[in-house]
Amino acid sequence: xxxxxxxxxxxxxxxxxxxxxxxxxxxxxxxxxxxxxxxxxxxxxxxxxxxxxxxxxxxxxxxxxxxxxxxxxxxxxxxxxxxxxxxxxxxxxxxxxxxxxxxxxxxxxxxxxxx
Amino acid sequence: xxxxxxxxxxxxxxxxxxxxxxxxxxxxxxxxxxxxxxxxxxxxxxxxxxxxxxxxxxxxxxxxxxxxxxxxxxxxxxxxxxxxxxxxxxxxxxxxxxxxxxxxxxxxxxxx
Numbered sequence: 001x002x003x004x005x006x007x008x009x010x011x012x013x014x015x016x017x018x019x020x021x022x023x024x025x026x027x028x029x030x031x032x033x034x035x036x037x038x039x040x041x042x043x044x045x046x047x048x049x050x051x052x053x054x055x056x057x058x059x060x061x062x063x064x065x066x067x068x069x070x071x072x073x074x075x076x077x078x079x080x081x082x083x084x085x086x087x088x089x090x091x092x093x094x095x096x097x098x099x100x101x102x103x104x105x106x107x108x109x110x111x112x113x114x115x
Numbered sequence: 116x117x118x119x120x121x122x123x124x125x126x127x128x129x130x131x132x133x134x135x136x137x138x139x140x141x142x143x144x145x146x147x148x149x150x151x152x153x154x155x156x157x158x159x160x161x162x163x164x165x166x167x168x169x170x171x172x173x174x175x176x177x178x179x180x181x182x183x184x185x186x187x188x189x190x191x192x193x194x195x196x197x198x199x200x201x202x203x204x205x206x207x208x209x210x211x212x213x214x215x216x217x218x219x220x221x222x223x224x225x226x227x
Contacts, residue, residue, distance in 0.1 A: 004157075037218070043203060044119075045158070045218035091157055101148040101171050101209070103216065105157030 002027045004094050006106035013082050014114050021077045021109045023092030029053075034068065034075045035093040035103065045091065051075065082113045119219035121206050127225045128196050136191045136222045138206030147189040148216065149181060150205040158205055164189055193224075201226045 003026040013019045025034065032053045037045040049059065051068050059066045063080045079086055089110045093103045120139045128134050140147050146165045150158035160173035164183035178194040187208070193200055203223050207216040 035216075042220055043205075043223075044220040045205065045207075047215045047217065050215055093157075101146060101163035101207075101216070102160045102173060103148075103150075103158070103207075104160070107155075107157050 002029075002094055002096060002104050004092050004104055004106035006090075006092055006109050008109045009107070010110045010112070012112045012114065015084060016081050017113075018078060018080050019082050019111065019113075021079075021090050021092075021111070023075045023077065023106060025073050025075065025092070025094045027073075027094060027096060029096045031096070033095040035095065036066065036075075036077050037091045037093060037105075039089040039091060039108070041088075048077075079111075082111075084113050084115055087111060087113045119206055119208050119217050121204075121219035121222050123222060124220070125223045125225075127227060130196055130198060130226055132196050133192065133194045134196060134224060136193075136204050136206075136224070138189045138191070138208075138219060140187045140189065140206075140208030141217045144208035144210050144217065145187050146209045146211065147183055147187065148207045148209075149189070149191045150207065151175070151200075152203040152205060152221070154202070161191070196226045198226050200224060 005024045034051045036048040065078045067076045089108045091105050091108045093105045122137045148163040149161040152158040161175050163171040167183045180192045183189045203221045205221045207218045209216045
């Protein structure tokens with residue numbers, strides 16, 4: 001079975017704090033893709049990153065960084081020096097090869113960054 | 116480059132009615148997927164269309180159906196609406212499987 005677990009339902013931090021959003025996934029396939037999306041109050045899902053199962057290199061994009069560890073089936077997301085504009089719901093998602101567009105989402109983590 | 120646009124943004128329907136939601140895919144994208152997002156939950160995959168054919172479906176009953184048109188735009192139809200169909204319906208387009216999916220802002224459907 002395929003599953004994505006985001007154990008943190010809500011996180012509240014003060015601006016400039018670092019915050020890590022956890023994502024644990026389950027899949028039997030050896031080829032799969034992992035995504036992070038941001039959902040602001042407007043509703044649309046904003047694509048942040050895509051990672052395939054053969055690329056375990058960590059990635060950094062500005063204040064955002066991702067830690068992919070196949071050994072623990074985790075794909076965690078860290079925001080450094082958080083800002084109020086980072087407040088949103090963040091979703092981790094899994095897509096298996098050949099699954100025809102079926103993104104399996106976690107339940108999301110609501111991040112509130114207070115000034 | 117235009118993104119994914121969905122219409123209408125909000126809709127209120129009565130139980131038992133039928134509804135049609137519309138989606139225009141991002142320029143250059145030939146694949147469209149639909150998702151249902153209940154309040155406080157992650158989106159759930161309904162189905163995907165590629166070249167006007169359904170080529171993937173989630174765990175949704177047949178009263179959820181769709182179409183894709185030659186210009187890659189798409190419709191989601193839901194018959195015999197139930198209260199539990201109240202949700203945000205998201206459309207996503209892509210240029211191929213596993214690449215970044217671009218999502219629209221969704222249609223908020225309320226069934227009363």
